[in-house]
Amino acid sequence: MKPAKRTRRRREPKNQVRVSRPGLRQRLSVWRDLHAYSLVSSLGRIVARPFATGLTVAVMGIALALPLGLGLLLGELERLAGQWRESRDIGLYLRVEVDASGARALQDTLGRDPEVASVVLRSPDEGLSELATDPDLAAMFAALESNPLPWVAVVTPAAAVDPAALSERLGALPEVELAQHDAAWRARLNALLALGRRAAILAAVLLGLGALLVVGNTVRLDIQARADEITTVQLLGGSDGFVRRPFLYLGVWYGLLAGVLALSLALAGNWSLQAPVAALAASYGGDFALRGLSAADAFGVLGLALLLGWLGAFLAVGHHLRRHRQAN
Amino acid sequence: MKPAKRTRRRREPKNQVRVSRPGLRQRLSVWRDLHAYSLVSSLGRIVARPFATGLTVAVMGIALALPLGLGLLLGELERLAGQWRESRDIGLYLRVEVDASGARALQDTLGRDPEVASVVLRSPDEGLSELATDPDLAAMFAALESNPLPWVAVVTPAAAVDPAALSERLGALPEVELAQHDAAWRARLNALLALGRRAAILAAVLLGLGALLVVGNTVRLDIQARADEITTVQLLGGSDGFVRRPFLYLGVWYGLLAGVLALSLALAGNWSLQAPVAALAASYGGDFALRGLSAADAFGVLGLALLLGWLGAFLAVGHHLRRHRQAN
Amino acid sequence: MLRFDQVSKRYPNGQLALDGVDFSLDAGELVFLTGHSGAGKSTILKLIGLIERPSRGAVLLDGQNLGQASRRRIPHLRRRIGMVFQDHRLLLERSVYDNVALPLLIAGHPPREVGKRVRHALDKVGLGERERSLPGTLSTGEQQRVGIARAIVAQPPLLIADEPTGNLDPTLSVEIMDLFLALPAQGTTVLVASHDLHLIRNLNRRVLVLDKGRLIDDYRPGVAA
Amino acid sequence: MLRFDQVSKRYPNGQLALDGVDFSLDAGELVFLTGHSGAGKSTILKLIGLIERPSRGAVLLDGQNLGQASRRRIPHLRRRIGMVFQDHRLLLERSVYDNVALPLLIAGHPPREVGKRVRHALDKVGLGERERSLPGTLSTGEQQRVGIARAIVAQPPLLIADEPTGNLDPTLSVEIMDLFLALPAQGTTVLVASHDLHLIRNLNRRVLVLDKGRLIDDYRPGVAA
Ligand SMILES: Nc1ncnc2c1ncn2[C@@H]1O[C@H](COP(=O)(O)OP(=O)(O)OP(=O)(O)O)[C@@H](O)[C@H]1O
Ligand SMILES: Nc1ncnc2c1ncn2[C@@H]1O[C@H](COP(=O)(O)OP(=O)(O)OP(=O)(O)O)[C@@H](O)[C@H]1O
Ligand SMILES: [Mg+2]
Numbered sequence A, B: 001m002k003p004a005k006r007t008r009r010r011r012e013p014k015n016q017v018r019v020s021r022p023g024l025r026q027r028l029s030v031w032r033d034l035h036a037y038s039l040v041s042s043l044g045r046i047v048a049r050p051f052a053t054g055l056t057v058a059v060m061g062i063a064l065a066l067p068l069g070l071g072l073l074l075g076e077l078e079r080l081a082g083q084w085r086e087s088r089d090i091g092l093y094l095r096v097e098v099d100a101s102g103a104r105a106l107q108d109t110l111g112r113d114p115e116v117a118s119v120v121l122r123s124p125d126e127g128l129s130e131l132a133t134d135p136d137l138a139a140m141f142a143a144l145e146s147n148p149l150p151w152v153a154v155v156t157p158a159a160a161v162d163p164a165a166l167s168e169r170l171g172a173l174p175e176v177e178l179a180q181h182d183a184a185w186r187a188r189l190n191a192l193l194a195l196g197r198r199a200a201i202l203a204a205v206l207l208g209l210g211a212l213l214v215v216g217n218t219v220r221l222d223i224q225a226r227a228d229e230i231t232t233v234q235l236l237g238g239s240d241g242f243v244r245r246p247f248l249y250l251g252v253w254y255g256l257l258a259g260v261l262a263l264s265l266a267l268a269g270n271w272s273l274q275a276p277v278a279a280l281a282a283s284y285g286g287d288f289a290l291r292g293l294s295a296a297d298a299f300g301v302l303g304l305a306l307l308l309g310w311l312g313a314f315l316a317v318g319h320h321l322r323r324h325r326q327a328n
Numbered sequence C, D: 001m002l003r004f005d006q007v008s009k010r011y012p013n014g015q016l017a018l019d020g021v022d023f024s025l026d027a028g029e030l031v032f033l034t035g036h037s038g039a040g041k042s043t044i045l046k047l048i049g050l051i052e053r054p055s056r057g058a059v060l061l062d063g064q065n066l067g068q069a070s071r072r073r074i075p076h077l078r079r080r081i082g083m084v085f086q087d088h089r090l091l092l093e094r095s096v097y098d099n100v101a102l103p104l105l106i107a108g109h110p111p112r113e114v115g116k117r118v119r120h121a122l123d124k125v126g127l128g129e130r131e132r133s134l135p136g137t138l139s140t141g142e143q144q145r146v147g148i149a150r151a152i153v154a155q156p157p158l159l160i161a162d163e164p165t166g167n168l169d170p171t172l173s174v175e176i177m178d179l180f181l182a183l184p185a186q187g188t189t190v191l192v193a194s195h196d197l198h199l200i201r202n203l204n205r206r207v208l209v210l211d212k213g214r215l216i217d218d219y220r221p222g223v224a225a
């Protein structure tokens, strides 16, 4: 049997076609009418049951808000880590006996080293005032009669140079007491971030799966409650597309509303974390602030929620239609 | 009108009671039969629709697993922070010119101080070998011809003493170069933890709400699909309790299965984080390991899940019965 | 045992379904209720079954005003009324046996008794061999008979049946009517709504005739014959 | 236009509902189908409506074997058949108007035409004033008439009706039958399953009689009278 294609109308025996058949323009308007019908009937369903709709949208919205919030959090963390990681500088703590002129001489020498991009000197006074931003240490240093800090040369390696190797080479210079490159500290940060990322991915997978399940399950149960209606429409000659359309619109509405809810929740979360993050950043003397959602992000989230709603509805209706195929 | 109480059977006119009325023992057995009936019929429903049940349980299980995982994570963090915070010790870095005998003399003096509980000395050699566990620093120290580290006295304050004040007082001693109490570091840790706790509470509130919504919504949709059945049972004289019971059992089954799923997910998550946490702990030279779930925790989670399922079902059926009251 | 006292029923949409209906049934009577489509037959039965409440007047069952029955009392009242619904109202996911057993289960009968009674009721409507079937696999007439079996299984003091033979062929209709006719002898009062004027005429029993919500005739064979 | 060729139907549970049924309808004919409860009347109509498929034999509509219709073709075939269901099958959440308009909507008629046709069909079954009601607020007989209006609204080439007067009083039944009798003049072929032997006898048309799934009589008034 050949499946019926778009030409089906012409195939029907003329003597039985007593219902006037529309032309191309009218067929377009019929198509538009059908969609308008689905749109209105799905909207009507949503409006007629504010409580049920609210529940469904709340569940979906929360399911979407969580991976969204998690994603935002990870983004901020990566940004922060990036800021820290960018600093490839090596700190050279000079011997206490090296004075200002010795330090300047070293700066000149190092400035000519091809592996070094730039050298900045920090005098013991600068170091002291920097440490003094910490109230604990400030009190301690204030108690000292003389500044015990050495001169420090902050070396930025040239682009292609391995900072660890350079750090080791410079550490061997006679003027240098200690070369600090923080490789260990960086390794720890990376391990911590890897751990965070692993936990976040685990949670995101669960949450993404959860969101899809929630949408699919909700539409499935909605369909189950209307199985009779679907069967009747099929018996009256409604095609799979005709049956599917109102549910797809319903899924899209759910997705859209849930997306709006998820965005609101994410914004609220962002807002409520703003103050403690700022406090934390201030305690480190930094000026890190949560960036939040861009308009593009927001549209992306809405689009994704909409798509998810559509997909959940599509899968659920498809499953229903397939299951009830034999019976019809 | 007085509501009918347990005595209702006796109130009925005798001439219409042609159905044999059971005695107390039989009534107990009838009660048991009714429960068995609800139990079996709800189980039957679960078994007859493995796909639908699977979906519902998956949604609920994930909704439960997330706050569970989050709670576990917070617990571990608190434990870790607690370990760190427990240390109230003050490190006294003595001047370089203070030698072993000077250090021992100071230890004696401090040992008699009423604000000090105990004093432990660490020699420069001990300090060196401790620092040398960090590969970076080990290389650096190996390059030094003599040990530049001072003697360190680790002071544990007496119980009621404020470590910060003690630290300041001891820092002023002539032998002491630097008293380190890490108040700043601690403040940062606390701020970080407060931030984490705030984010976690936000997420937990959302997730807990989500779990309740999911259960309630699922049972609500389930009921909606069986509204006809409920009405019929009511028309045949089924009391609210009779109508409610199978749904309560259904909710309990859902909750139980979801609890099991949530536990499995939490265990899987715990297992998959074990390795990176161990790696991280090792990089700090510590031996921190995830503790995971105790049997008591597991039972608590199951009980909570069960209760949540029951509650969701109770609310949903109650809502349905109330809404359809006028009609009947 | 049942009395309608100037009962009117106006549905929320303004439709006046009953208008001052007044009649009473004695215990052990069998009465037919007839009238055109939309006359109000089902509405009368719904008032008795506490599915609707009267807008005016009172429905009294054994002297108790059903319109004032408390919510908690309704299930107990309903257990004393066997109802055959015009749309059957079977539980589609339960077997025929389970459907018929449901009223006994609700009333809390010992399981031993249940099996015997259910089989007896199914035999009476000629469906003894279909007890394991699901209602969806029965013909409409067979479903209607399951509904009848369910209504009589608990031997209620009052039986109300809405169009119990609407989907049955004439032979079966007569058999089912014979079943109803035998009930008063067991002490059951029976009220049957039906269009089947042929059948009703032949049985020569009391007939209430409704027209647009008004009771226009209360034909008693003893008086007219 | 419709032919049953040695059709048997055995349901999955083993029930043999039809056993070698053989008949054919010409275009523009009106035929009754009768038989006891469970004889297989609804099964015959379900085979025509592609709700079930025959286990053996072939059902041919305009020469096309319905048992082999592809899944995608089924909706188009169904749009050419008007069906009155024994259990009405109305959409309970849509108004009477929307229910009757549904086949036109599915077939894609221009909205202008729809309103006119729906009102015309509702007037024919005497429910012109109830178009805004929900099916749940109608009496069973009224619901049945909505189902009839929905089946005729698209003027299908073939109309099959399962017990269309089961819930109607005798006067209305005659009116509805008159409605069906007028359809062949418009070119519609009509097959009506019914128990109402009184009604069928008076109309003196062709009658197919089923008994336990077998066609035991094909009475044609021209031959017998
Ligand atoms: N729930 C309702 N809301 C509004 N109107 C209703 C409702 N139920 C019934 N009606 C209207 O009340 C009138 C009487 O209905 P009822 O069902 O009692 O008729 P009936 O005599 O049983 O008819 P039938 O023989 O067709 O079953 C009808 O006009 C019907 O449309
Ligand atoms: N889906 C099904 N599965 C199994 N058996 C079925 C199914 N549908 C009908 N039957 C059986 O097939 C036989 C014929 O059923 P059908 O519905 O065709 O009878 P009918 O003539 O329409 O009866 P009625 O007048 O009672 O509606 C009956 O014995 C019925 O129990
Ligand atoms: Mg009625």
Ligand SMILES: [Mg+2]
Pocket (backbone or CB within 6 Å): C139, C140, C141, D041, D042, D043, D086, D162
């Ligand atoms: Mg039938």
